[in-house]
Amino acid sequence: MNIEILKKNKTFDGNTVIYEHQSEITKTPMRFSAFLPKSEKIDSAIIWLSGLTCTEENFILKSGVQSYLQNTNTMIICPDTSPRGLDLKGEHDSYDFGSGAGFYLNATTEGYKDHYKMYDYISIELVSILKKYFKVDRFSISGHSMGGHGALILGLREKELFKSVSAFSPITNPTKCTWGKKALEGYLGELGEAANKYDATEILKNGSVRSDLILIDQGLDDEFYPEQLLTKNLESVAKEVGQDLKLNYREGYDHSFFFILTFIEDHIKFHLKHLQN
């Protein structure tokens, strides 16, 4: 397991680090950032999945998350949002498909199927790196927007793997919104059964319910809330199938990092409660 450190900056007695490794799953170099608190016995990790156009750096630079983890045994790890360094057909043409927009699924369409396997990258390879390289064995997952979608689908499908799941402003029903349809059709060829496995609302509808509470924060002035995030769809299906869900609608907040900055402490505390038990 050859993992290279690209940057390391001391932060709150711990370190903020950018890593790169050759991924066996995406067959490309992949980067991730992490904050490692000072503790000698780091035993757990929160995986943070970022949104469209982000890299491994945005969250670790802007969220202020380090201050809430500095005195814990929990690290945070933030993978890039897609494979890089390729030149597939249509890969770099738009902000919501291809590079920077992996949607945390395993693609099956020509070209993409060989590299765009972010679902397996997170749930298999990144988890394996956390176990072997960082020696941690308990995991929670969270994310923002496209990354909130990623956290929800991974958390709902890999129920044993993740101790807790939360999301900021997630795309909750991608088979029904423009962003999601474009991505799912582009990566899977069509909507339908395969696409439904990457749709949190559809996964819940099919009865895959977590026994623990899922935490979601959603700003009511979020410009993407009415048309892309479709939060109410998830909320009503969760009620139907009995998924415990704390959905905080926050008046006046938008889709930006300032919303994350405001409520990230709540999410970190939520995950720490699960990880430290």
Add this chain to the structure above:
Amino acid sequence: MNIEILKKNKTFDGNTVIYEHQSEITKTPMRFSAFLPKSEKIDSAIIWLSGLTCTEENFILKSGVQSYLQNTNTMIICPDTSPRGLDLKGEHDSYDFGSGAGFYLNATTEGYKDHYKMYDYISIELVSILKKYFKVDRFSISGHSMGGHGALILGLREKELFKSVSAFSPITNPTKCTWGKKALEGYLGELGEAANKYDATEILKNGSVRSDLILIDQGLDDEFYPEQLLTKNLESVAKEVGQDLKLNYREGYDHSFFFILTFIEDHIKFHLKHLQN
């Protein structure tokens, strides 16, 4: 006073805002960011001066400062680091002179003398905006690197105006380092008496001492510490002239925003103590 709001994002019950106005002093549009806590009676402001290559956005996006001001009556305001929209000779040729590198002085060289008047922009125009537009009447000043230099020279020269002064990794003796010499010669034509008025160590040497303590944090793994920041020069002159100085040398920390993130709470508390008295 025509000040336009370009962006406004709710943050911790307050607002992070980007403003633009036509400056009478620089004769260009100027931008600044601010965080306004929820309080109905904001009465004081910390002016934050950023470093080389920064705009009005870097600090407000990356420092997490909002969390430490959210329950206070103190705002923070972060001006851009130079005039913009010009095309002076040599203005855009290097990262350490011209755009993004105003050095918080009043230029006297051809072309620059008509616009690069950041010292007056901060101490006269920005202060006037704070009084008239934001209705605050007590000010403190801080900054990082080139902005730490700005905070020190403004704080040492405008002793009545600023209640307290602090800096992260400041350029403390610009007439003696490469960055400073290039800037001072470029903006003022030569080193000498005029340049010394923009050099914190020289200002102190000339006896302009504050009666309150100045707070400085400096990382010992800062790549610019030995050659550009010359912190020891300031320290030894401060001792000679009796300037009260708390200079924290921090082992393992570098010049990055992660250093600021780690210690910004200390600096905010320091200024609040002065502003709330």
